[in-house]
Amino acid sequence: MSKLRLVLQREYKTRVKKKSFLLLSVISPLIIAGLVIAPILIQQSTFKQKTVLIVDNTLALGDLLEKNKSSKYIHYVNMPIDATIEHVANRYENSEDTMVLHLNKNFGIISNSPGQLYNNGHPGPGIIKTIKNDCFDLFRKIQVYKITNLNLEEVDKRLGDACNIQYEGLGINPEVKSYLSLAGGLLMYLLVLIYGVQVMKGVLEEKSNRIIEVVLSSIRPVKLMWGKILGIGLVGITQFSFIIISSIVIFSVIQSFLDIDASGLVNDQIMIMDTNGKLVNANIPVLTPEEMDTVYAIESLKAFLPTFLIIMPFLFVGGFLLYASFFAVVGSASNPDTETQQYILPITVPIILSMLIATTIMNNPDSNLVYYSSMFPLTSPIVMASRLPYINWATDWWQVLTAIVLLFGCVLFSTRFAAKVYKTAILMYGQKLSYRNIRKWFKQSGS
Amino acid sequence: MAIKYIIKAHKVVKRYHNHTALNKVSIKIPKGSVYGLLGPNGAGKTTFIRLINQISKPDKGEILFYNKPLTEEHIQKIGYLPEERGLYKKMKVGEQAMYLAQLKGMSKVEAKKNLTEWFDKFDILDWWDKKVEDLSKGMAQKIQFIVTVVHEPELLILDEPFSGFDPINTELIKQEILELKKKGTTIIFSTHNMQSVEEICDHITLINQSETIVEGPIEEVKKQFSQNTYVIHFIGNMITFTNALWTGFELLKKEEISKTEYKVTVSPTGQNSINELIQNIIHGCKIKSVYESSAKMHDIFIKAVAQSNEPKNLTKGIKNE
Structure with a gap:
């Protein structure tokens, strides 16, 4: 086995076996999933499914209300006209989750008051509000038609189409886009910073343990440095893959758990009264707004995933190698008792600055600052990762390519610089960490 | 014709920025000898050892291993126990020993076999799964010695090998060194402990201020200083x-x-x-x-270093005046 591979393997195995690695890999997707699933779970706990028996005195609107429901947690059952009081009472009394809505005969045309709602449990304000809204919506449609002769079903249908065109045109829901942008930038920021610092700590550990001289009698310094950087980089890629894969699994579970098919949103056909009072098909979403958000989020994630999976590894590898080489320099030039903070700061400033720029992308993705910093090598890994959801691949592909080429060009220089300083500095004990010494060690190993 | 010297260093120069660590140092290390590399702190011993180990390269001159310039292949023929030695604290003993043995070019199977034999010999097999941070300094020193010799090197470089050992373990390691010598291993022995030099070494080189000041078989050196x-x-x-x-x-x-x-x-x-x-x-x-x-190595060391410093001190004094 080659020595580089041996070092790489050791660096990788010792880190992957750590509890903190497993913890971060498991917790991160759970946090992301938690943010998505929590509102739904909260909603579910407050919205227990209720059956509402409609005793329809209007003789026409019960059926419409039955199909005009806005929540899947409410199940309207329009009782037959010939149903006896005993029959309704029997069903009502046998279940806590059954309510009776007694529609007034004047509801809809003359009155906006639907009638009385009976329940023998504790339905909660959410359920009552939803029933009220459903009734009011029906009343509104009837009144609008009565006054303006305008069929609101047609209006909704057109609005719905307009919305669909907007989403399809831009690929991803704009709101979700901003979240993806922030998530991409944040993920890259954390990976580059966490694993960059790990390289520095690893180098410093070997130096302070005094094992460095033993190891260097078996392997060339530059190979050792590369083994360490690549090993830790692979840990980062593993963690990244772990987070992505487990996120996909978790979102798939959420999707199946919700039992939602996004394509069904526009196809769910329900009957509603048209302008002439006839029942016609209409496209009305049957999900709550929270569920719709989740569906759009999942669909947007699916649409964005290929771009994310192809480009992010390049940005991570480039960004990590760039910063890891700087961190390796600080690690090799430091002593165990040296204060490294002031030398880490110049490395972390561009990383933090990149993250700050990334947070502005959702408000102004086309600004000059975003444009240039997404291609400047010191900021591009994080800013471009954050800008990815806003990239129009038909026209902007070259910007991503330029960013990656410039980044890897810069990596060539940074790793050569690091290797030169590292091989001299790693064996220097008792010498102060200073820019002067770093320059001296760089020149010294020039031959 | 059999090669007499395992290492031949010819006019080796190594400079660090404004400081010359080795100045035209020439040393011949006979095959199978225990070679004492002596000198005060900062004389250039560690620099010379690092050059043999290819941790750094000479600026001028050359070092030959069996008459051939040093290459990466020679690394596995050398075992090096530095004075400042350590281990990865969080790793398990066996895992770490395997890693270091494999870095010396051993196969996994070979490394496991040899390490088991050494651990058994030192009666420390039950340490295999312990973490290094749980070992005492002396225990860690034993592991370090084992990983230095496990790949059966032809040249063994020991820099203050007895530091940190109690008298019992010092004797144990001393016997192992003599055992290795019997098997034909050449040993470079760098120490400030002159008594152990007299006991173990058969050749010495004394380096002072980056230059060789005394070199030869120990008996001849003693005669010279008699x-x-x-x-x-x-x-x-x-x-x-x-x-x-x-x-x-x-x-x-x-x-x-x-x-x-x-x-x-x-x-x-x-x-x-x-x-x-x-x-x-x-x-x-x-x-x-x-x-x-006969002169004691301790006295020879002091006398030779003092003599070597004299003319330079004088020159320094004249310059200052």
């Missing part, structure tokens, strides 16, 4: 002995063992032979032993 003094152990009258010194000898030291038994150190004042003194005292004293007092 002060022409003799130790006479006798039973008899001290006055009789003192009277005999008129033959041209100076009394340097007197040790009274009993009222009639003495051990004295004398030195001839001219070209006289010890025989003349013996002839004069043999009638009045019973001689138990006579031997030439």
Whole structure:
């Protein structure tokens, strides 16, 4: 086995076996999933499914209300006209989750008051509000038609189409886009910073343990440095893959758990009264707004995933190698008792600055600052990762390519610089960490 | 023809920024010898060892391994135990020993086999799954020694190998070193402990201020620094002995063992032979032993370093004036 591979393997195995690695890999997707699933779970706990028996005195609107429901947690059952009081009472009394809505005969045309709602449990304000809204919506449609002769079903249908065109045109829901942008930038920021610092700590550990001289009698310094950087980089890629894969699994579970098919949103056909009072098909979403958000989020994630999976590894590898080489320099030039903070700061400033720029992308993705910093090598890994959801691949592909080429060009220089300083500095004990010494060690190993 | 020297360093120069660590150092290390690499702190010993280990490269001159310039292949033929040695604290002992053995070019199977034998020999097999941070300093030193020799190197470089060991373990390691010497391993032994140099080494080089100041087989070096003094152990009258010194000898030291038994150190004042003194005292004293007092490595070290520093100090003094 080659020595580089041996070092790489050791660096990788010792880190992957750590509890903190497993913890971060498991917790991160759970946090992301938690943010998505929590509102739904909260909603579910407050919205227990209720059956509402409609005793329809209007003789026409019960059926419409039955199909005009806005929540899947409410199940309207329009009782037959010939149903006896005993029959309704029997069903009502046998279940806590059954309510009776007694529609007034004047509801809809003359009155906006639907009638009385009976329940023998504790339905909660959410359920009552939803029933009220459903009734009011029906009343509104009837009144609008009565006054303006305008069929609101047609209006909704057109609005719905307009919305669909907007989403399809831009690929991803704009709101979700901003979240993806922030998530991409944040993920890259954390990976580059966490694993960059790990390289520095690893180098410093070997130096302070005094094992460095033993190891260097078996392997060339530059190979050792590369083994360490690549090993830790692979840990980062593993963690990244772990987070992505487990996120996909978790979102798939959420999707199946919700039992939602996004394509069904526009196809769910329900009957509603048209302008002439006839029942016609209409496209009305049957999900709550929270569920719709989740569906759009999942669909947007699916649409964005290929771009994310192809480009992010390049940005991570480039960004990590760039910063890891700087961190390796600080690690090799430091002593165990040296204060490294002031030398880490110049490395972390561009990383933090990149993250700050990334947070502005959702408000102004086309600004000059975003444009240039997404291609400047010191900021591009994080800013471009954050800008990815806003990239129009038909026209902007070259910007991503330029960013990656410039980044890897810069990596060539940074790793050569690091290797030169590292091989001299790693064996220097008792010498102060200073820019002067770093320059001296760089020149010294020039031959 | 058999190659006599395992390492030949020819006019090696190594500079660090404004400091010359080695200045035209030439050393020949005979195959199968225990070679003492001596010198005060900062003399350039560690720099020389690092050059042999290819941790750094000489700026001028060359180092040959069996008459061939050092290459990466030679790394696995060398075992190096540095003075400042450590282990990865969070790793398990066995796992770490395997890693370091494989870095020396051993296969996994070979490394496991040899390590098990060494662990068994040192009776530490049950440490295999322990974490290094749980070991004492002495225990860690044993592991370090094992990983230095596990790949059966032809050249073993030991820098202060006994530091951190108690007397029992020092003896254990000393015996292992002598055992390895018997098997034909060449050993470069760098230490400040002159007693162990006398016990183990058969050749030495003394480096001071980046230059070689003394080199050769230890007996020759001792002769070179011999002060022409003799130790006479006798039973008899001290006055009789003192009277005999008129033959041209100076009394340097007197040790009274009993009222009639003495051990004295004398030195001839001219070209006289010890025989003349013996002839004069043999009638009045019973001689138990006579031997030439050889120089101790400790004294040679101090004397040679002082001599080497003298002209430079003088020059420095003149410059300052």
